[in-house]
Amino acid sequence: MIPGKYRSVSGRAANNVNCGLHLVIQTSSLPEKSKVEFKLNKETPSFSGRLLQHDLERNYSSRQGDHIHLASSSMPSFPILQRSSEEKILYSDRLTLERQKLTVCPIIDGEEHLRLLNFQHNFITRIQNISNLQRLIFLDLYDNQIEEISGLSTLRSLRVLLLGKNRIKQISNLENLKSLDVLDLHGNQITKIENVSHLCDLRVLNLARNLLSHVDNLNGLDSLTELNLRHNQITFVRDVDNLPCLQRLFLSFNNISTFESVCCLADSSSLSDITFDGNPIAQESWYKHTILQNMMQLRQLDMKRVTEEERRMASVVAKKEEEKKRESHKQSLLKEKKRLTINNVARKWDLQQHRIPNIAPNQDRKVSDSSQDPSQLHGSTVSAFPEETGSLDSGLANALQGLSVTDTHLVEVDGDTLSLYGSGALESLDRNWSVQTAGMVTTVSFTFIEFDEIVQVLPKLKIKFPNSLHLKFKETNLVMLQQFNALAQLRRVDQLTIDPQGNPVVNFTLWKYYVLFRLSHFSMQKINGTEVTQNDMIMAERLFGILAHVASSELPQYRMISILGDARKKQFRYLLETKGKKPGLVNEENNDSKRLVGENTNRAMLNYTTRDVYNERLEEIKEKKKFCKMYMEDLVKEATEINMKNEALQKLWPQMFIELVRDAVIEIRNKNSYMKLCLQQITDQK
Numbered sequence: 001m002i003p004g005k006y007r008s009v010s011g012r013a014a015n016n017v018n019c020g021l022h023l024v025i026q027t028s029s030l031p032e033k034s035k036v037e038f039k040l041n042k043e044t045p046s047f048s049g050r051l052l053q054h055d056l057e058r059n060y061s062s063r064q065g066d067h068i069h070l071a072s073s074s075m076p077s078f079p080i081l082q083r084s085s086e087e088k089i090l091y092s093d094r095l096t097l098e099r100q101k102l103t104v105c106p107i108i109d110g111e112e113h114l115r116l117l118n119f120q121h122n123f124i125t126r127i128q129n130i131s132n133l134q135r136l137i138f139l140d141l142y143d144n145q146i147e148e149i150s151g152l153s154t155l156r157s158l159r160v161l162l163l164g165k166n167r168i169k170q171i172s173n174l175e176n177l178k179s180l181d182v183l184d185l186h187g188n189q190i191t192k193i194e195n196v197s198h199l200c201d202l203r204v205l206n207l208a209r210n211l212l213s214h215v216d217n218l219n220g221l222d223s224l225t226e227l228n229l230r231h232n233q234i235t236f237v238r239d240v241d242n243l244p245c246l247q248r249l250f251l252s253f254n255n256i257s258t259f260e261s262v263c264c265l266a267d268s269s270s271l272s273d274i275t276f277d278g279n280p281i282a283q284e285s286w287y288k289h290t291i292l293q294n295m296m297q298l299r300q301l302d303m304k305r306v307t308e309e310e311r312r313m314a315s316v317v318a319k320k321e322e323e324k325k326r327e328s329h330k331q332s333l334l335k336e337k338k339r340l341t342i343n344n345v346a347r348k349w350d351l352q353q354h355r356i357p358n359i360a361p362n363q364d365r366k367v368s369d370s371s372q373d374p375s376q377l378h379g380s381t382v383s384a385f386p387e388e389t390g391s392l393d394s395g396l397a398n399a400l401q402g403l404s405v406t407d408t409h410l411v412e413v414d415g416d417t418l419s420l421y422g423s424g425a426l427e428s429l430d431r432n433w434s435v436q437t438a439g440m441v442t443t444v445s446f447t448f449i450e451f452d453e454i455v456q457v458l459p460k461l462k463i464k465f466p467n468s469l470h471l472k473f474k475e476t477n478l479v480m481l482q483q484f485n486a487l488a489q490l491r492r493v494d495q496l497t498i499d500p501q502g503n504p505v506v507n508f509t510l511w512k513y514y515v516l517f518r519l520s521h522f523s524m525q526k527i528n529g530t531e532v533t534q535n536d537m538i539m540a541e542r543l544f545g546i547l548a549h550v551a552s553s554e555l556p557q558y559r560m561i562s563i564l565g566d567a568r569k570k571q572f573r574y575l576l577e578t579k580g581k582k583p584g585l586v587n588e589e590n591n592d593s594k595r596l597v598g599e600n601t602n603r604a605m606l607n608y609t610t611r612d613v614y615n616e617r618l619e620e621i622k623e624k625k626k627f628c629k630m631y632m633e634d635l636v637k638e639a640t641e642i643n644m645k646n647e648a649l650q651k652l653w654p655q656m657f658i659e660l661v662r663d664a665v666i667e668i669r670n671k672n673s674y675m676k677l678c679l680q681q682i683t684d685q686k
Contacts, residue, residue, distance in 0.1 A: 077104060078104055078105075078106060078107050078129060079104075079106045079107070080106060080107045080109070081095075081097075081106045081107065081108045081109075081111070083095075083111075088111075092113055093113055093114055093115040093116065093135075094114065094115060094116035094117070094118075094138075095108070095111065095114055095116065095117050095118065096118040097117075097118060097119055097122070098118050098119065098120035098121050098122070099120070099121045099122070100122055101122065101123060102119065102122040102123060102124055103122075103123045103124060103125065104124060104125070104126070104128070104129075105119065105124055105126075105127060105128050105129045105130060106129065107129050108129065108130065108132070108133065109132075111133065112132055112133060112134065112135065113135060114133050114135065114136055115135055115136060115137050115138060116136075116137070116138040116140075117130065117133065117136055117138065117139050117140070118140045119139075119140060119141045119144065120140055120141075120142045120143055121142070121143045121144075122143075122144050123144065123145055124141065124144040124145065124146060125144070125145045125146060125147065126146065126147075126148070126150065126151070127141065127146060127149070127150055127151040127152060128150075128151045129151075130151065130152075130155070131151060131153070131154040131155075132154075133155065134154055134155065134156065134157065135157055136155050136157065136158055137157050137158055137159040137160065138158075138159065138160045139152075139155070139158060139160065139161050139162065140160075140162040141162060141163050141166070142162050142163070142164045142165055142184075143164070143165040143166075144165075144166050145166065145167055146163065146166040146167060146168060147166070147167045147168060147169065148168065148169075148170070148172070148173075149163065149168060149170075149171065149172055149173045149174065150173050152173060152174070152176070152177060153173065153175070153176045154176070155176075155177065156176055156177070156178070156179065157179060158177050158179065158180060159179055159180060159181040159182070160180075160181060160182040161177065161180060161182070161183050161184070162182075162184040163183075163184060163185050163188070164184045164185065164186040164187050164188075164206065165186070165187035165188075166187070166188055167188065167189060168185060168188040168189065168190060169188070169189045169190060169191070170190065170192075170194070171185065171190060171192075171193065171194055171195050171196060172194075172195055174195060174196065174198075174199065175195075175198065177199070178198060178199065178200070178201065179201055180199050180201065180202050181201060181202060181203050181204070182202075182203065182204040183196075183199070183202060183204070183205050183206070184204075184206040185205075185206060185207055185210070186206045186207060186208040186209050186210070186228065187208070187209045187210075188209075188210050189210065189211055190207060190210040190211060190212065191210070191211045191212065191213070192212070192217075193207065193212065193215065193216065193217045193218065194217050196217070196218075196220070196221065197217065197218075197219055197220030197221070198220060199220070199221060200220060200221070200222050200223060201223050202221055202223060202224055203223055203224060203225050203226065203245075204224075204225070204226045205221070205224060205226070205227050205228070206228040207227075207228065207229055207232070208228045208229060208230040208231050208232070208250070209230070209231040209232070210232055211232065211233060212229065212232040212233065212234055213232075213233050213234060213235060214234060214235060214236050214237070214238070215229060215234055215236070215237040215238060215239070215240065216237075216238040216239045217239065218239040218240060218242065218243060219239055219242050221243055222243070222244055222245065223245055224243050224245060224246055225245050225246060225247045225248065226246075226247065226248040226249075227240075227243075227246060227248070227249050227250070228250045229249070229250060229251050229254070230250050230251070230252045230253055230254075230275075231252070231253045231254075232253075232254050233254065233255055234251065234254040234255060234256060235254075235255045235256060235257070235261060236256070236261035236262065237251070237256075237261065237262045237264060237265065238264055239264070240264050240265055240268055240271075241264040241265065241266075241267035241268045243268065243270075244270060245270055246268060246270055246271055247270055247271060247272050247273060248271075248272070248273040248274075249265070249271060249273070249274045249275075250274075250275045251274065251275060251276055251279065252275045252276065252277045252278045252279070252302075253277070253278030253279070254278070254279050255279065255280065256276065256279040256280065256281050257279070257280040257281055258281065259281065259290050259291070259294065263294070265294075265295060266294040266295055268295075268297075269297060270297075271295065271297060271298070272297060272298060272299045272300065273298070273299060273300040273303075274291075274295070274298060274300070274301060274302075275301070275302050275303060276291070276301075276302060277302045277303075282302070286317075286321065288301070288310070288314065289313065289314035289315075289317040289318055289321075290314075290318065290321075291314075292306060292310060292311055292314035292315075293314045293315060293317075293318035294318075296311070338410065338412065341409075341410045341421070342410060342421055342447075344408055345408055345409060345410060345421045345422040345447075345448045346448060346475075348408050348422070348448075349422075349448040349475060349502075353477075408422050408424055409421060409422030409423065409424030409425040410422060410425060411425045411428040413437060413441065415440075416440055416441055416442045416443055417441070417442075417443040417444075417445060418441045418443070418444045418445065418465065418468075419445045419447070420444070420445065420446050420447065420449065421447045421448055421449075422448050422449065423448075423449050423450065423453050425449070426449065426453060426454070426456075426457050429457050429460045429461060429464055430460070433464055433465075438464055438465050438466075438467075439466070439467055440467075441465045441467065441468055442467050442468060442469050442470060443468070443469070443470040443471075443472065444461065444465065444468050444470070444471055444472070445471075445472040445474070446471075446472065446473050446474070446476055447474045447475055447476075448474075448475045448476075448502075449475075449476055450476065450477055451473070451476045451477055451478050451483055451486075452477075452610040452612065454473075454476065455483075455486040455608070455610055456610070458486065458487070458489055458490060459489065461490070462489070462490050462491045466491065468490075468492075469492060469493065469494040469495060470493075470494060470495040470496075470497070471487070471493060471495070471496055471497070472497040472499070473497070473498050473499065473503060474499035474501055474502060474503070475499070475501055475502030475503070476502060476503060477502065477503070478498060478503040478504070478505040478506075479503075479504050479505055480505060481505065481508065481511060481514045482606070482608045483505070483608055484511075484514060484515050484518055484519070484608075485518055485606050485608035486608045486610075487518075487519060488518065488519060488521075490522075492522060493519060493522045493524060494522070494524060494525045494526070495524070495525060495526040495527070496515060496519075496524065496526070496527050496528070497527075497528055497529065498511075498527075498528060506528075510543060512527050512528075512536075513536070513539055513540040513543050513544065514540070514543075514544055515527060516532060516536055516537055516540040517540035517541060517543070517544040517545070517548075518544070518606055520537065520540070520541075547606070548606055
């Protein structure tokens with residue numbers, strides 16, 4: 001080893017910082033051959049320890065310190081540095097003043113040739129008295145009490161600035177240090193990265209152990225290869241993808257919890273080494289494979305080499321996660337579309353029911369869905385039900401932006417339940433349903449549909465879904481007991497659910513008994529989730545049996561036959577044929593059959609006329625009332641006019657009578673003239 005040749009290494013493992021900067025000091029025993037060489041080696045591998053801490057060997061430090069004296073100056077607060085001539089010759093371009101208990105920077109005169117200045121481990125509070133050292137390229141102020149970066153504006157040649165372990169709160173006053181290669185600010189109180197965009201030659205930036213909460217404002221650092229951000233409070237990272245030369249990024253021991261908060265790293269093509277250990281994200285099961293899948297260029301993760309097997313496994317797991325995520329996103333989108341569509345149907349229903357004032361025009365556009373699967377959603381619109389409203393991620397929100405706001409019905413098959421929302425959904429019964437799907441449906445739910453519209457499709461429902469046993473009605477305007485008569489045309493109903501919402505009929509005390517009576521041929525098992533008992537059937541017969549008898553006995557035979565179906569007509573004719581025979585001629589079995597047929601026939605008389613027919617009759621009645629009203633008004637008007645004329649005649653008649661008598665007297669006063677006039681009139685008439 002050449003005497004006097006030393007290489008600086010780090011003596012502090014606490015700050016595990018890497019840097020490719022090496023300081024080489026070479027001297028000889030002869031003053032005239034003394035040589036100090038600084039090499040900024042950009043290809044040398046990085047080393048651990050505090051960034052660029054230059055502790056020289058003990059023999060060198062003691063030898064230099066023996067020849068340095070601090071004398072008093074005319075300025076009472078600043079000491080003056082004095083070095084011997086021999087010291088100036090031996091170490092002409094560097095000066096070490098570490099551990100000298102300095103509280104201020106001394107006045108350094110006659111040392112304008114200095115290139116390295118070391119103030120480590122002192123108590124300096126302000127950078128000053130070095131503005132004359134314009135050749136300085138290396139300044140070390142590690143472990144002092146500096147609160148502000150200042151006094152460096154004249155050091156345009158400075159390449160390395162070490163300000164770690166101070167009290168600096170803001171990055172500032174670096175505008176003139178455009179040649180800066182290394183900037184160490186670790187162990188300070190900095191809360192924001194700022195005022196560094198002009199440092200286009202900066203290769204190493206150390207901001208470990210500060211108070212940073214986010215990373216940004218890195219644009220312009222085109223030469224940066226290493227960025228140390230360990231031990232901060234960082235939650236998200238931005239702008240790192242704009243650093244074209246960045247190779248090493250240290251984010252250990254921060255508050256990063258999701259990959260989305262550092263997703264810009266995936267766009268960095270130069271990044272090869274990165275650390276996330278000590279962050280919440282590193283505890284997640286998906287952490288490693290997500291990082292490796294999105295950052296294929298990495299060679300080291302958390303200071304460990306990335307193997308090809310790890311890359312392959314990360315790719316496999318990432319594909320599975322992506323498929324799972326896509327499926328989840330699809331389900332979320334479908335669920336949100338369903339929620340929005342149901343909300344739109346509900347709003348339209350409320351407008352139709354006049355529950356919302358100031359009705360806004362809204363076109364009812366029917367969606368052509370003949371080529372789509374019945375279980376597919378058919379509508380979507382704007383606002384959400386209050387109880388279901390939830391925050392959406394940006395991707396889902398963007399996916400929903402293009403949805404129509406005019407679709408007003410929904411058809412959904414979920415397991416064995418067919419749900420129909422909105423009157424337009426009834427058209428789905430005309431589709432070519434697959435045998436498997438149709439046979440699987442046992443429950444049919446109607447929501448936001450007029451019951452009169454449902455009545456019109458009940459025959460189709462019986463044919464399309466032969467296994468349907470349970471009917472549900474919600475917001476269907478069931479308002480009177482007669483409407484239940486329409487359900488008798490179905491093949492079978494085991495359960496019936498009438499939601500109180502939008503169905504006022506459930507407010508009637510006896511509605512369940514009427515249903516049991518009118519639909520007794522179904523042997524219904526449950527109504528609104530309650531089991532039907534034999535006592536319920538007996539009570540229903542007692543309450544409404546006489547009603548059916550009266551209805552059937554008051555109708556003429558031709559009306560009854562027109563109401564009954566073909567099957568019932570045969571039963572009714574049988575009833576008429578057996579009527580009048582002696583009881584002894586009819587066996588007991590025929591008596592039971594007759595009784596049963598009579599009950600069914602009586603119930604068949606209780607039918608239901610839909611609101612359309614009822615409205616037509618109302619319109620006819622209204623027209624008649626209108627005609628009668630107009631006719632009566634005309635009669636009253638004519639009588640009034642006649643009376644007014646009569647009253648006017650009574651007032652004018654006395655005067656008219658006087659004038660008539662006067663005219664007659666005047667005419668017959670001259671008898672001869674009057675006779676001639678009369679003869680002339682007779683002649684003219686001929």
